[in-house]
Amino acid sequence: MKLERILAISGKPGLYELKLQTRTGFVAESLLDGKKITVGMRSNVSLLSEISIYTYAEEKPLVEVMEAIAKKENGGAAPQLKDDKAALMAYFSEVLPDYDQERVYASDIKKVINWYNILQAKGLVVLEEEVKETPKKTTKKAVKAETSTEEATEAKPKKTKATKASE
Structure with a gap:
């Protein structure tokens, strides 16, 4: 469960999701009705993760x-x-x-x-349990991309720069 971007704002019912930070505060979206509100820096706001x-x-x-x-x-x-x-x-x-x-x-x-x-x-x-049971899905493209980058790094010989001491 991720609560890092979920807010409780004093004086406002329900919970809000942090959407955007501005110079004077931030924009939050209500989890109850989906309306966006602007909240000033003087408002008492608590992150649920804290x-x-x-x-x-x-x-x-x-x-x-x-x-x-x-x-x-x-x-x-x-x-x-x-x-x-x-x-x-x-x-x-x-x-x-x-x-x-x-x-x-x-x-x-x-x-x-x-x-x-x-x-x-x-x-x-x-x-x-639900999080542990859902395995990470890998596609054939992702597997090919991983192997091709590994092969490319192994196939290229490493160039060594000549230093002044060795010249």
């Missing part, structure tokens, strides 16, 4: 938490537990058993689940 969840041992990157949700849901959407705080806490303790219950609030859990569902709807959530 967000972590508190646990009792260490901080867990959001990517790992999202992968745990994907494993639990088999790549499907997470349940919408908007109003039930106890159900939110129980669900999140199944996903991340050692999360710090004093520092991670129900609103944080709700936001993580909402973000996961947005990413899953856009097809950005990929289970690790």
